[in-house]
Amino acid sequence: xxxxxxxxxxxxxxxxxxxxxxxxxxxxxxxxxxxxxxxxxxxxxxxxxxxxxxxxxxxxxxxxxxxxxxxxxxxxxxxxxxxxxxxxxxxxxxxxxxxxxxxxxxxxxxxxxxxxxxxxxxxxxxxxxxxxxxxxxxxxxxxxxxxxxxxxxxxxxxxxxxxxxxxxxxxxxxxxxxxxxxxxxxxxxxxxxxxxxxxxxxxxxxxxxxxxxxxxxxxxxxxxxxxxxxxxxxxxxxxxxxxxxxxxxxxxxxxxxxx
Ligand code: ACM
Numbered sequence: 349x350x351x352x353x354x355x356x357x358x359x360x361x362x363x364x365x366x367x368x369x370x371x372x373x374x375x376x377x378x379x380x381x382x383x384x385x386x387x388x389x390x391x392x393x394x395x396x397x398x399x400x401x402x403x404x405x406x407x408x409x410x411x412x413x414x415x416x417x418x419x420x421x422x423x424x425x426x427x428x429x430x431x432x433x434x435x436x437x438x439x440x441x442x443x444x445x446x447x448x449x450x451x452x453x454x455x456x457x458x459x460x461x462x463x464x465x466x467x468x469x470x471x472x473x474x475x476x477x478x479x480x481x482x483x484x485x486x487x488x489x490x491x492x493x494x495x496x497x498x499x500x501x502x503x504x505x506x507x508x509x510x511x512x513x514x515x516x517x518x519x520x521x522x523x524x525x526x527x528x529x530x531x532x533x534x535x536x537x538x539x540x541x542x543x544x545x546x547x548x549x550x551x552x553x554x555x556x557x558x559x560x561x562x563x564x565x566x567x568x569x570x571x572x573x574x575x576x577x578x579x580x581x582x583x584x585x586x587x588x589x590x591x592x593x594x595x596x597x598x599x600x601x602x603x604x605x606x607x
Contacts, residue, residue: 349480350578351507351533352379355556357541357574360391361403367414373576374418374426380480385539385556386429386455386488386511387439393543393550397437400465404431407442407452420446425478429487429511436467441487441511443476451476453485457493461548475503481583488512491519491526491536501530502598506586510536513552520555524563531561531597532586540572561586 354373358366366389374382386392389411394400405411411430419426425445432440438454439462454469455462473496475484484505490496491510500508508526512519514536523534540554557568558579569575589597 349381349583350379350580351535351558352377352382352576352578353535353537353556353558353569354382354384355537355554355569355573355575356385356388356539358385358388358391358539360393360543360545362391363389363403363411366390367411369574370428371414371418373574374422377576377578378422379424379578381425381427381478381483381509383509383535383537384426384428384511385537386441386513387431388428388511388539389430391543392513392539392552393545393548394461394465395546397465400431400437401433404433404437406433407440407449409433412442412444412449415442416444416448419444425450425483427483427485427509427511431466437465438469439466439487440469441485441509443483443485443509445478450478451485453487455487455490457490457496459489473499473503475500475505481506484508486510488514488519491522494526494529497526497530497532497534501532505532506583507533507535510534512536512538512556514538514555515550515552517553520553520557520568523557523559524565527559527561528563529597531589531591533561533581533583534559540570540574561588
């Protein structure tokens, strides 16, 4: 299958512009699955919860409508991060296909100030069966909890779609370990640029990447520039869970010793 990662440079609060730039980037290539960053439409660095609420959308809002239109036109699947307005505000990502919404993930492990704006996710870690394979969802800081990727692996994910807004430097290298310990593909899709708002200045580290079940970084994008990259990958490679001929990563687990 062809997997496209779309490293964007959103402008804070400019939802229409951010959607149209992301769509232009996706229009420039063909792929079965496109992945956009966390909060790709709004930007990340909210000043307070009322600002987050004013930029959040219901799942069927304007962002969904634009993304679905493209998924319908290109007959493809798209994962994108957005601020979801529901009973509470969630830092969510949606998976959309040609026929509409397939599912939503609400970020479980909120990072730093996100705890001031969003409620922790309440839907678990989902895996969806698509025509080309099984795709699990997690968002950014979920990477630091190995349980997130392990849960998605135990639920059958061959690829983890991982929309992100990374500010710490560790994740791109850590994802190699997530892939080795689970023998899965991961696609971490970050943004670039800076957001200086209120008293908080954040610089996003870019370096979006696709990593294979062997821990190979198939490619890592730049630290500073918006970029689109497409990889042709065989998701069935994630079905072999043997690290050596005698070590099956899942069968050899010893859960009675784990907390
Ligand atoms: C993050 O979870 N956006 C760092």
